[in-house]
Amino acid sequence: MSTTTYPEAVIEADKELPIIRITRDFQATPAQLITAHTDPELYARWVGPDGISVEIDYWDARTGGSWRFLNTHHGQDFAFHGSFHEVSDTRIVQTFTWEAMPEGVSLETLTFEDLGDGRTRLHAQSLVDSFEARDGWLASGMEVGVNDGYAKLDALLADGGLR
């Protein structure tokens, strides 16, 4: 039995595959974390770095649906879009493109491991089609958005915003 905990996100590059894996524990149920990733108003409140506003363009969080949102930071817009391949009680599988790099597409798989003590471990896997693209993401400063975002999600959970 492992006693490792992940109060901060651990971001890892797979050695053999063009994959980034993120592991992070939350004081939440799996259902609350799924809601946090599928309800557009809630998602907009926590995703991304501090100080960035999130505007949902479209959002249909069901198997076969799709999504698009914009970030605004110091007057610059950053847009992202993708499809929801699967939204179920056990996982979310979706595609992801940053529109400034429209050729790049990643396949994201989120799974929610119930730790049985009121906490849930989020496993997020991002698969791309080259090691160069994967390493480019790792070098991009993505950890700022990941850590800031999950800290905002912690606060939302603590405030009772995700019953």
Add this chain to the structure above:
Amino acid sequence: MSTTTYPEAVIEADKELPIIRITRDFQATPAQLITAHTDPELYARWVGPDGISVEIDYWDARTGGSWRFLNTHHGQDFAFHGSFHEVSDTRIVQTFTWEAMPEGVSLETLTFEDLGDGRTRLHAQSLVDSFEARDGWLASGMEVGVNDGYAKLDALLADGGLR
């Protein structure tokens, strides 16, 4: 300048990445090949092995749309579904799941290289998240469906069914 031609599909495993690549030339324009992959009635006429009937469940071939179809063979049904991440004049990016293996998801990228002499080279890339899954597809007999399907598409093009 390469003079290699691909009148039969070449199916290759990438050495470094969990990717299958298929290359195949057609007597067609890029626009005709895109139509063959996006029009559900046309797609149902050529995709898959000989002797299998194709029933479209739903089909919305636009960026952000999704699809599902069923194959029937000797009374057995095989169902597949996915999302269209991108449908444009230059490529189609879509997800793909065979419902008998619901955990498995591949990210498919189709590009259409105009050879300038009335022929177009289709490049199809399938990305999955493990070498085991990739090698399982290669060992599954997939080449029968690929080759039978593309032969039916050749015949459709020769018959003038894709103007």
